[in-house]
Amino acid sequence: MQNMRILQLHCDYIEFTPVKKEIKSAEEIDPQSKHFDEIVVAFVAVEDGDNSEVAKKAMNEISESMKKVGCGKLLLYPYAHLSSKLASPSTALSILKEMGEKRDGLEINRAPFGWTKSYKIQVKGHPLAENSKTISAGEEKESTSEALKAESKIQSFWHIMTPDGKMHDIDKFNFAKYQSLEVLAKYESAKKRSVDEPPPHVKLMKKLAIADYEPASDAGNMRFFPNGRLMKSLIERYVTDKVVEYGGFEVETPIMYDSHHPSMESYFNRFPARQYNVNSEGKQLFLRFAACFGQFLMAKDFQMSYKNLPLRLYELTRYSFRREQSGELVGLRRLRAFTMPDCHAMCKDMEQAKEEFRKRFDLSRQVIRGLGMNESEFEMAIRFTEEFYNENRPLVEELVSKIGKPVLVEMWKERFFYFVLKWEFNYVDSSGKASALSTDQIDVENGKRYNIEFIDENNKPQNPIILHNSPSGAVERVIYVLLEKAAKDQREGRKPGLPLWLAPTQVRVIPVKPEFLDYCEKLAEKISQNDIRVDLDDRNESVGKSIRDAETDWIRYIIVIGEKEVSATKLSIRDRKTGTVKELAVDELVKEIKEETNGMPFLRMNMSRYVSKRPQIMV
């Protein structure tokens, strides 16, 4: 049996100097000292019989383990002393050259073959810094993790469930009245779709100075301008208020976790995640991709009785990180860093879990409506194991009947994921892309995995059933949906706009001539005192230009102040929604705005009140 032998070391640095040729066929090189920092050094001995296949496998394994330690620089270092059955030098050199071929995501260096070298090396102190492998031909050693393999084996059965609880075959269902559900169903059951337009919200997010790509960061990490930050804060405030109203307790947990913590290890083994890795002092940390671990680890340290349940922990993660494939990242639809409201409820048994699940279903519907999204624009998908469905049909049917329209059903023969039931609301955009917003799951596995316990009525420790709910979905994705909706309005000939409570500017005051500025300032101050975001276009521009700018910024109320207004009590107010100019007193305007934003959070304007004092952010 032939085995390529590799000793792999994660080093702070290595430094080597070729001293003299050891064999005739040594590589012709300039014998200079080389120094590398932060590098993985692979000492390689090629054995008699090793071939390209072995070379390829070896590189796959090396690159896999390098990903784990978060290092992208490799030095291949020929090291004959690892074996006594060496391949011939020419074979060894050609295999090493093959291993040194360019490879995406790796910077590969090769130490010269056939030279005696002196070297100095400093190896890192973390557990994965040193490892050795033997690679042999023929043996099935795929880089795909067990979890990924298992996942591809799960069997799904797709159906449509109508509000009366009946299941329909997806191929036989008449989608005539349910076009976006059809898109979702086809999307999910993997039919082809082709789009060549970028989604319209990308232009809008820049035009309205909400957010933009940040080339100096990683893809999918956006920057949010004052307008965007304000909108996010408002959405976050709203969702948090609603969750607290429902009974959630807000907590805060760390952003990074030790990959080798026992609970994390068992989680990773089951669920391959594309996470960001961070190395620090020999520890391998990963950035959280959800709030789950933090809350579970916290709950584990609580001493709980069944009387404390359900216990609802809530966190708004800014951020959660998922290193999605670069090609999937589009505007605000899918990001690598996102803000996720995440609420877990520990329940004592399935009965309590089901009751809680219903409450959270209603909460989510309410939140979606409050955020300015219409339930009719969403398509629900519900997923469960066959066993759960057979035992809990009334719950499933109740949820579907509440929605009052057909929903997509995915049923699994066996439980693969940690949950037995999951639903989500999906928004289907103009390019036929479906994105999940709200979701809730019944988790029967992590209570045990994280060793969360409560004492039941009989003084016995039990693991709770855990519900995982995001009532709104990612905050950035909420903005994506609002902008896509606005784009749709525009396309269909309606005026695009944002919900008034979310608009960065709610009222703009424009003087006809600079001499009315004083009056405008007093007016703006008066309106502002009623918790309304009002600003003042104090630039010396024509009225037409100022109005045009306000309109393109989607500002709902525009007040023009001239001779007439200064000496009267009524203001002329241009209402973007109706496109008309109406006459109202200040109090009447305030009342109208207060009514429309009733029950929604308020934050002060996040920019100078004076338009002339603002930097130009976008064209």
Next chain:
RNA sequence: GCCUCGAUAGCUCAGCCUGGUAGAGCGAACGCCUCGUAAGCGUUAGGCCGCGGGAUCGAAUCCCGCUCGAGGCUCCA
């Protein structure tokens, strides 16, 4: 990860095919106009034409490589 496309002024882009003095609109600065519900007028500043190499008398323009970005696909426990 794979495929395709792109990178020129602060922004959006033209010029490139067919090599020969770097262009427009918007924005900015300054000045004029003092204006009634979607763009008033003028002047000025602003460029390593992404980076590196090649062929050419000569490259933003042609060729090769690299980097970064975008879109699609796959994917999205």
